[in-house]
Amino acid sequence: MSVTAERVEHGRALPGDFAIWVFILAELLVFGLFFLAYAFARSRNVELFNASQLLLDRQAGAVNTVVLITSSYFVVRAVAAIKENHARLCANWVGAAIGLGGVFVVIKLAEFHAKFAAGITLSTNTFYMFYLSLTFFHFMHVLLGMVILAAVMLKARRGGYDAANHTGVETAGSYWHMVDLVWLILFALVYVIR
């Protein structure tokens, strides 16, 4: 019996493989601690954080939030498609999600480039240490998510999933939604709250 099937006793099972949920919870914990470290460091350096935050590209952050939310939405549509046995449509939705992931990557790289070009690094001040390390850590998760989604897209295109067998699509989707969820908190905390 699969790990996923074992958890159907009370209510519906978690979508995807249970193992990805262990990973998701672990990652949420790590990011949560990172967020709290930022928040409490900020409480000891309010003027510095407020002044440094003004130099962030909030528009880029907002656009990236819309990009990731929409990318997550495309993944939800992909799961819905494969549940209705539309494997090609599923692959297309996943492809679109990856495309938006690419948009996020480009915008984020442009942000990093602008900061480095202005001479800002991890050792500039505490705010930028947090901003650069937090967003880079998240950026790596985006890249990993895109690789996972690409594998799912290729398998869907080859007919590897159908309505009765699509755990992989849900597993990848769950991970991608975690990446989106983390960014929602990060955007509010680092780009907006002052």
Place this chain on the structure above:
Amino acid sequence: MSAPKNDSSMRPCTRAWLVLLGLTLFTYGIGSMSVGGIAATGVVLLATLLKGQVVVDHFMGLRHVRLFWRVLMFSYLAVVGVAIAIAYVLGVN
């Protein structure tokens, strides 16, 4: 996560997506005005908590799973939000 669409209704996931876009615009708007203070921060944190819960319920699809997982995810969002709020108030004081 995304119920099939009948002819006249919008998919629940599409509604959730639009809510998330609206809340993002709202959060960005507050950011654009460079509004600070406890009230503004509280509003932003509440909006973020709501966005997070929409992602958990409608994108992650946890709305119909065992209550334990929904409570766990909501608790995560609430604890992180409250801790950020406490840190913010400490900074103000």
